[in-house]
Amino acid sequence: MLTLTYPRPIWAHGVPAGGKLAALALATIGLFALESAAELAIAALGAAGLTASGGRGFARAALRPLWILWPFVAIVAAWHIWLRDPAGAAIILRMVSAVALANFVTMTTRLTEMIGVIEWLLRPFARALPAPRIALAMALTIRFIPVMLLRADDLAQAWRARSPAAPRFRILPALTLAALDDATRVAEALRARGGVD
């Protein structure tokens, strides 16, 4: 499956994942501490510079996920222009910078490194949530997403072979049931091979 990591490494891919995540946490707290639009504009320029440092292709790929913010930007802008309240600029700059910085970390960190950090963070809870069990659950989920997508497609085709109407939600009970049945079978297979501790 495709991840959101940018495939061609830039300089930030070499920075350890834990460091990037800690810096992101601090930067996000900082963004929410800033109040004035001028300070936030400088922060937004910093985020833009960071994104641009990856080259043109990287910057273009980084802009795409920011598009999900446009309804919020439009609503806040319309609202504050209508009220003639300049605070809207600060809200928009903070929102876009925070999301851009977070996307930068996601785009420059491989899935395995990110999962390594998650396992490190979960280490204090090792008694309740042992790392091998969590790793197994994550691997199972990642593996079963394409399997279940294929199954959903099969179910939809089986429906279309029998009915002129679109399948819509009618395949969902079968899909949910398949997830339950698969879970039973995979659990039996795991137990037969020594089980999970």
Place this chain on the structure above:
Amino acid sequence: MEKSVTQIALFAALIAILGLIPKIDLISGVPITAQSLGVMLCGTVLGAKRGALAVVLFLVLVAAGLPLLSGGRGGLGVFASPSVGYLIGFPIAALVAGWVVQTWRTGVGLAAFAGAALGGVVVLNIIGVVGMSVMLGKSLPEAALLAAPFLLGDSIKAVLAGLITQSIAKMRPDALLSRG
């Protein structure tokens, strides 16, 4: 033990594919994603604890950089966006939905609908609206206006969650963990 791990993992995958399948438009003409329906089903089928864990696992994979949210969104950015409240609310919604099905000893379909409505519509939207109000610097009623257009779709999903859970209860009476 193996079974709870595989159920949590496979229901996390179920949430993901309900967000990825564009072909299922629940009611024609109303573009609503089935992702939060998956969250409701985690609670009503797996019960409060396992359901919430399945949703947490799904969110961990999203945060790790998999584009599993509806519309192919994912990564850390979505946790910094104004809709972060809905993501935080997802596991709580599954927890509440599962808790209702486990405690209210009425018909499975009705209990699952009530759980999905309370958890996946009421609680989820309250947390989501608080999140938007904080992230957008708006008052709670103003943020609630932004959520209002989605309430109809959410209610339809709660009905579907009730119906699907009921049919699961008929087909696999012993598999419904929320009524173990």
